[in-house]
Amino acid sequence: MTNFSPAPTSLRIPLPSGPATFHALSTDHYPWAELTAELDSRREQGFTGVLDVQQGGRWARFLLGPEQLRGFTTGGQAVSLAAAMRAMPRAQVTLTPLDAGVCDLVWAFRVGNPAPRTLLWPGARQTLETSLFTGALIAPSGRSYWRAGQVLAGSLPALGEACAALEPDQEFDRGGTLLFWQEVMGVLARHTDLNALWSQARVVLTDAHPCLDPFTQEVVWEAETLRVDDALSVTELNAAMTAGVKLIAQRGAVRLADLPLNHLARRPEWHALFGRPA
Known part of the structure; x- marks a missing residue:
């Protein structure tokens, strides 16, 4: 059963300052059926943003986009809009338009307890x-x-x-991080002699990034597959892979900016490589 208990502050981190489409609108005055119809219409027109739903101590937060509707409640537990509507029939709802990249960050804050x-x-x-x-x-x-x-x-x-x-906390997006580096390495493999360059990079960078040491087998590129030890932190992995990919691109005479990777530009790992948002 979905738990709709009150929210720890870290889960519903404050949204960026700016006007909401509507704020604390009561579903007594704007029934759920009409509200969901409006949300569907907005999403079809390309709307992205955050829907906050609250009734007393119960709450849920939804990230809306043309092709997605992701919701969570206490503990980062996934929840559907239908379940939230049933649990909070007389809710107050706030709809805030936000860029898709900001929505991704709001989603990333759904779990963990970040230390400021x-x-x-x-x-x-x-x-x-x-x-x-x-x-x-x-x-x-x-x-x-x-x-x-x-x-x-x-x-x-x-x-x-x-x-x-x-x-x-990047650890909660470990899967997305691994997929990012797998795809980057896959693209590099089509433009360079990646196996040879990867071996060179590991030797050069081992002192600065011990996880790249060939003998530890914490990070392995083999048979076009990236394998990472479960105990290796995402922070350490990102630092090592960023250094490794940059060195591979340099020695392979490849400009990272020329590679077909722009669909990954919303990932934080991308900005570690390029230094600024695309």
Whole structure:
């Protein structure tokens, strides 16, 4: 049974500052049947955004797009809109239009308990840009979402204001990370002598990235398949693969920007390679 208990703050992280399409609209006045019809119509027209549903202590959050409708509640538990409608027949609903990239970040925050870094504005800006920060920046006067050190949406803190920088836990998207690097390596294999270059990269980079040591077998490229030890963290994997792919591209005389990878441009791993959002 789906649990609709009250939300820990980290699960429903505040959305970027900006106008909502409608806010705290009661389904007593705008019945669910009419609301879902409007949502379907908006999605058919290309709408992307977040639908928040609340009734008393119950809640659910949905990420809407033309080809998707993803919902979650307590603990990041998946939930359908139909289930939320049954559990909250007299809900208050808020619909906020957001870029698809921001929706992906909101979805990434559905699980985990991110520990915030406290920073002061505007000095924080250089820190966030240099570290290619991806996450949410929360301040009393504004909220913004960032990708690879650049603002995607929202408003920035006031001068001298303390703000909290929160990053989603990448471990919860381990599968997406592995698929990303599998595809990048697959494309490189069609444009370079990848097996030879991968062997060279592992030797060169082992000191900086021990997981690439051929003897540990933590990261293996074999028979056109990337295999990664389950115990290796996503953070360590991303650092090693970013360094490895850059070195392979350099030695193979391939420009990463010329490879057919643009469909991956919303992934945070992409920005580690290219430095800025596409």
